[in-house]
Amino acid sequence: MSIIEAIKNRNSHALMSEQDIDPAGIRRLLDAAVCVPVHHRTDPWRFLVIRGAGRAKLGDVMAAHLAKDMDDPDSPKNTKFLDKIRKKPFRAPVIIVAGAAKSDCKQALMVEDVAAVSASCQNILLAAADMGLAAIWRTGSFTYAAETAQALGFDEDTQLVGFIYLGHSAKEIRQKERPSAEKFTRWLDN
Numbered sequence: 001m002s003i004i005e006a007i008k009n010r011n012s013h014a015l016m017s018e019q020d021i022d023p024a025g026i027r028r029l030l031d032a033a034v035c036v037p038v039h040h041r042t043d044p045w046r047f048l049v050i051r052g053a054g055r056a057k058l059g060d061v062m063a064a065h066l067a068k069d070m071d072d073p074d075s076p077k078n079t080k081f082l083d084k085i086r087k088k089p090f091r092a093p094v095i096i097v098a099g100a101a102k103s104d105c106k107q108a109l110m111v112e113d114v115a116a117v118s119a120s121c122q123n124i125l126l127a128a129a130d131m132g133l134a135a136i137w138r139t140g141s142f143t144y145a146a147e148t149a150q151a152l153g154f155d156e157d158t159q160l161v162g163f164i165y166l167g168h169s170a171k172e173i174r175q176k177e178r179p180s181a182e183k184f185t186r187w188l189d190n
Ligand SMILES: Cc1cc2nc3c(=O)[nH]c(=O)nc-3n(C[C@H](O)[C@H](O)[C@H](O)COP(=O)(O)O)c2cc1C
Pocket: 010, 011, 012, 013, 136, 137, 138, 139, 140, 162, 176
């Protein structure tokens, strides 16, 4: 399959079984993730692999973020809602959290390092498709809160970019219609 075909055939897919992915497979994905363009060679990508019981920790972090803005997080309604949030990471056997670390390089710009880590996330999605795995890039308001990165053990000032949920598909992955870029494109050639 050509690279362009692989790109066009990739589809986000959220319905996954509990079947685990072995660490060697996860390492293959991450080695693909760091093969991206990056300005000033800052190597900003930082990854946290969450699996098994580690998913409960992520659920707690997500729930704590939402509870912060609640007048009464212990009310029956909120308790039920937060319990549902705590279960969200269990939708996949493996979650890779990708973050952009703040660089010491004077010329480095966070916006560029986040762009490089975004490219890493896309590489993970493409590599997962190549390995026959289902994958979806997820975020949510908690993603961009400094306390989320801190609670997950990232260095201070690391900007989280995505939570990539990975697993084996529990349902056939549907191919999307891919649009032409024509209507989003202008040409300046004279
Ligand atoms: C930055 C970013 C954040 C996303 N966050 C979510 C999310 O929180 N939940 C979700 O279901 N999908 C999320 N997605 C995935 C999109 O829903 C998905 O890419 C979109 O539906 C297009 O489908 P495709 O990836 O198959 O082309 C996110 C994608 C990106 C790039």
